[in-house]
Amino acid sequence: MICISWNCRGLGNPRGVRALRDLVRKEVPMVLFLQETKLHVTKMECVKRLLGYECCFAVSSEGRSGGLALMWQEETNLNVQSYSKNHIDALIHNAEHDGQWQFTGVYGHPDTELRQETWNTIRSLRGTVSVPWLVCGDFNEVLCWQEKRGGRNRPERQMRTFRQLLDDCSFVDLGFMGPPFTWCNKRDVQHTVSERLDRYLANQGWIDWFPGFRVVHGSSASSDHLPILLYSRREKSSKRNKLFRFEAMWTEEGEYENIVEDSWNGRTSGNQMNNIKTRIGACSQRLAQWNKTKYGNVQKRIQQCRTHLQQVQERDPYHSQMELHQEARCQLQMWLEREEILWCQRAKSLWLQGGDQNTKYFH
Template sequence: MRDLYQSSPHPTLFGGDFNEILSADEKVGGALRDQRDMDAFREVLYVCSLRDLGYDGSWVTWERGNKQQGVVRERVDRYVACSRWCSWFDQARVFNLTKFRSDHVGIMLDTEAGVRKKREKQKRRFHFETCWLLAEGIEDVIKTTWSNSSHLNMPNKLLNIANDLTRWSKDAFENLGGKIEEAEEALKEAQKKASFQASFDACHKLEGLLDDLHDKNEAYWFLRSKVSEIKDGDRNAKYFHHKAAQRRSKNFI
């Protein structure tokens, strides 16, 4: 790490599992960490002028054990950066995500968190989902809304159809995205309180629920992609390549 930093003329960022903690308060349970190892880690950060970028969410990034007795928790995953990098990306924030299917917590660095928060306040545009065509009832929704909007002009008719389709899709597709967000928030809260056996049991139950919701969501997106493939063939190739290029160009880690 020291060699990489000293050999690079560019602003530097390191992130991931360092397999070490900065101080004893970043660990709960298990054997005590060797003080010399923690001192050596801090010394490297000091010599390289790297600072911990902190986090939003639970402090725990690694956990082992399924019961209250014998559980070990540590903060071994983090992002550290030099002052030049921090001045370039002054809106950056680190988010500790929800732990499930792994003993590590995913950590996400958003270099435009401050700007993104402002964008989220804007109203989302309506997008017609191709996979809706496979669901029963969509034609009835469109016909009924069109009939009930006969006294309106074309823009307002289309607006009513968009609103009704949005409401219908939430019921037809069970609002999987919202349910996943709710389950993740509940799991985060349970993980913060996981000092009692009841909390551990709640964590495992919520992890199972998340597994099920993600499986359903993956099936939904697979269906969505297959419908586009079947109905539109290669006509969408250029569009999807363009979207992929757009995503790669975004400054989002």
């Protein structure tokens, strides 16, 4: 099982959707919980289709703030129990244990004075009968001063009320691998603030059911929050052979026309039909070789950019070299854009008009 929680900071623009689609395609999460979608429920339906999910429960944003979405694969037996503008609670059937476990996605109230309401909501979700329970999201709070760097000191009272929530609900912080902070304001070095606002919590019952779990802080080319990924077991990937396909992104390069012209004007012998077949074969072979040299494998380049961004975040968790972070994010976005051209062509999709950078992404 793979679960992803991410404060995406808005899905009304191509960059955010592109980064999310890349993350989903790479990890294929069973459950995806999004915070701050900044979209109405009807527009989240468009995002759901783009991501390839069959099931989605969304809470509309209020103006240009808030908005939640929970997506899951069709084979996942999930039933939403309750929701508000700050949470979505569901029960998920687990076939291995022939029972249900509770999933709660949380977005801590951004107003400090109202955050206690979020904690009280979580407490109210604790049933009279204890079931395995997993809680995740952007809590907008830290547990201790070590989870914050830069800016003003966090009031002890705020952190204490958050720790009290964990005690009251018998939660355990599931820890993480990767960069120590999940949010950064991305300002200059003197004014940089980094915090661990996003996390997974669980009770002992859930830990007993899924003992092999691990939580990873991912990388983001769009949001100022990192996605947090939970793996309950090691996933395996499979490779498939690929056929030659013409890629629309080739036409952006001047070399493309020269390669086609040279291949088509090459010497051939035999009847006309065989000549055409020979020219097509020579052209496709040269284009494939040129593509490998010029672009490499797009997915491989994207993975290299992901890895580089992750390494930058791990080497510099305090964002003291902001230009390196920005360059790594831009490189990943560039290759995601090229992949978008590729996939739009293959899927014959018109969901994004070429060159349209309007932030009102869904009309």
